[in-house]
Structures are given as structure tokens and as C-alpha cells.
Amino acid sequence: MANSTAPPISTQVAHPSPSFRLRSESLNSLRLRRVFDLFDRNGDGEITIEEICQALDRLGLGADPAELTSTVTAYIRPGAAGLAFDDFQSLHRTLGDALFGDPPSGGEAAEEEDMLEAFNVFDENGDGFISAKELQIVLDKLGLPDGQSIDRVHQMICSVDRDRDGLVDFSEFKHMMRTITVQSN
Known part of the structure; x- marks a missing residue:
């Protein structure tokens, strides 16, 4: 579950991809599941902040670990080492709302x-x-x-x-x- 005290998400993205969040829920879920599985290098069902940093580095999208930690930690359930898939979906949804506003429709x-x-x-x-x-x-x-x-x-x-x-x-x-x-x- 996303914590209501989550820090604001930076919206300083030059030109975010229009396919960040698709209108089709099944496409979004499938794509997000694939991303989650790729980030979860050890296959334990959680993505740690370290795994996110490594994945972003491999993609050439290096992130500031301190900023990433402050944003992601709010979505990690108490007692967990990282984001479960549901937590990852919540983070993705929040990022989409911050970057693009309301979910796409049409x-x-x-x-x-x-x-x-x-x-x-x-x-x-x-x-x-x-x-x-x-x-x-x-x-x-x-x-x-x-x-x-x-x-x-x-x-x-x-x-x-x-x-x-x-x-x-x-x-x-x-x-x-x-x-x-x-x-x-």
C-alpha cells in the first residue's frame, strides 16, 4: 500500500514517453509485470532500491540513489525489503498521475x-x-x-x-x- 506521507514526485522529465501509461489496463499490467520481473534480478518477488538503481543504470537512466530512496521507501510495506508487485503498481500509478495527470481514457x-x-x-x-x-x-x-x-x-x-x-x-x-x-x- 502506498503511504499517504509519500514525498512529492519530481515532474522534471523532459519529454516523457506517451506509452508510460497505456489506456488498456491489460496491456499496462502485462508490461508492468514484465518490467517488475526484469528489475527483480534475484527473483524473490520484491524489487529493492538497489535493484532499481542497477536496472536504471543498465538502461542508461542513472538516478540519484538518495532521491530514489526517499521516493521509493514510502511505497515499501513495513517489514519488507523492497517493493512487491502491488507496491510497484502503486508507485507507477503515482508517477503517471504526477507526470501526465488523470489516467488516459478514450x-x-x-x-x-x-x-x-x-x-x-x-x-x-x-x-x-x-x-x-x-x-x-x-x-x-x-x-x-x-x-x-x-x-x-x-x-x-x-x-x-x-x-x-x-x-x-x-x-x-x-x-x-x-x-x-x-x-x-
């Missing part, structure tokens, strides 16, 4: 736009389909172990490939994204 058209943006991340060659090789490349870039086995990637494709053509089209991708529920550890 109905189905806006959600469709977000899904197309996410789909295009995977569709590297722009042909309108996600192949096993494209999925493997993205999973590898994210540092996810599923990307190390092409057999596992093919299984992932088959699990959402409703027309059985070996590719994921945008319709199949949307269906998959709308049925995803992200669970915290």
Missing part, C-alpha cells in the same frame, strides 16, 4: 490504438503478423527465458493462433490481450 478507439502500438513492437518486419522468430527476438530483448527455446516460442504462438497458420495476426493478438489477467506473486 474508449475502444484509444484501446485499439494502444494494442496496435504493442502489436507493432512484436511485428518487427511490419507484415501484419507476429512470427515465432519475431516473438523470440522480442522475448530475448526483454531478457525472458522463454525466448531461449524456439520450441517454447512455437508453443506460445500455437496457444493464441486461432486460424492455425503459425502466425499471430492483430485480431488474435487483441483476443489474447483482452483475456490476459496478470497475477502478482
